[in-house]
Amino acid sequence: MSVYDEIFFTENITKVNKIVEKIVFCTCILPVFFYVFTALGIWNVSTPFCFFLFGLSSSFSVIVYFLNRNERTQFISMVVSLLFCALFVCVLGSSGIINISIVFGIVPFISCLYYNMKLTRTITIANLFMIVVTLYMRSFRILENYRFTMETFSQIKWFLSQSLGFSLEFIFVFMVAFSIARRSKSSLQTMMDLMLERDKANKELKEKNANLMQTQMDIIKFVAEVLGSHDLFTGRHVIHTQKYVGIIARQLRQNGCYIDVLTDEVIQLYETAAFLHDIGKIHIPEGVLNKPGRFTDQERELMKVHPAEGNKLLDFLPPIKNGQLNAIAKDMAFYHHEKWDGSGYPVGLKGNEIPLSARIMAAADVLDALVSQRLYKNPMSFDMAMKIFEEERGTHFEPCIVDAVLSCRGQLESEDVKFKEKESAENEKELNWWKEYHEKLAQLSN
CATH class of the missing domain: 1.10.3210.10 (Hypothetical protein af1432)
Incomplete structure (x- = not known):
């Protein structure tokens, strides 16, 4: 990778980190909405859980904020921000506030903005692991809600079927996210290679034009010297x-x-x-x-x-x-x-x-x-x-x-x-x- 490419991708990490930082900050607002709508009787989210979510979001918002202020910790900020977003979604899923759905694929798709295939692969696998844990925790909630049908309900069977289903879904998510990251980086790399070639060609053309201009100026000065001999x-x-x-x-x-x-x-x-x-x-x-x-x-x-x-x-x-x-x-x-x-x-x-x-x-x-x-x-x-x-x-x-x-x-x-x-x-x-x-x-x- 050329120095030009490294500069571009480094700057891109910094720019995307600023976007993800705003997303992390927005997670602080959700617990407030949960609390307000519960008070209005629209939702049913416990007050302790709202405070827990707010404390978790606020803590990571502060961490990400300070990580983004330092050039040396931009990579750490990138990983921490994405892992927190995945964790936040899984916490909401485990509590039953949101249903487990394609929303769990949001974080892998956000990772595509960094044009880093290794990062997308790692985040997707980590996200899948969190989902499995979330499903396991959710199985207890299902058990509690459906005690009257215990003779037909199996916690382990539900967990395994859900895990298998979401694993298959996440294979699809992984393929799409990985393909986007790879294709985006490949397209960018091609574009930057073309730009680099164009810059080299322009530089060579400028040098040739400068040499030609200098030659023309030398000829003009020579004409002046010839005139001086006359x-x-x-x-x-x-x-x-x-x-x-x-x-x-x-x-x-x-x-x-x-x-x-x-x-x-x-x-x-x-x-x-x-x-x-x-x-x-x-x-x-x-x-x-x-x-x-x-x-x-x-x-x-x-x-x-x-x-x-x-x-x-x-x-x-x-x-x-x-x-x-x-x-x-x-x-x-x-x-x-x-x-x-x-x-x-x-x-x-x-x-x-x-x-x-x-x-x-x-x-x-x-x-x-x-x-x-x-x-x-x-x-x-x-x-x-x-x-x-x-x-x-x-x-x-x-x-x-x-x-x-x-x-x-x-x-x-x-x-x-x-x-x-x-x-x-x-x-x-x-x-x-x-x-x-x-x-x-x-x-x-x-």
């Missing part, structure tokens, strides 16, 4: 913005904005999709991307095609997370240069027409562009960057996104410091290489 700053830029997008999105949610949309899962998708927001720059010539000076009008217009190019490229990305990530990545790539007031590109959307993911991406994109080194400029201070965000509130950026950026400035600045410390040496080396490249290119042109 453009000195874009590779690092997407890594920076990926971090900033997550920080800003969580701050938005903390500020009470878009709570229903910005779940942990969605924010994680935003962070991953941010790696691909500038994928369209692969189609921009290296000489333009890595130009040390300002762009000409023609070069600036050429740069503006990268959102549309990125949107086209992402059509070839295999579905990730049932296509959720793909849709977000396309929105970020195509719309991250749109502005809240409608003055952006490539479409000129305004306000909530711009997807939320792209609005957050726009803030992260501009922030990194302001505070990071570029071939044509030095990094701006965070104070100055925050001032620009305040000025662009309601024009370039959605007001609540600006509020979020200002609220989490400490986190954003901390990440910026880490990036600069990690990348400073490599940046200087790359900058010098591209400056020399453009100088030699200019000499060749002359």
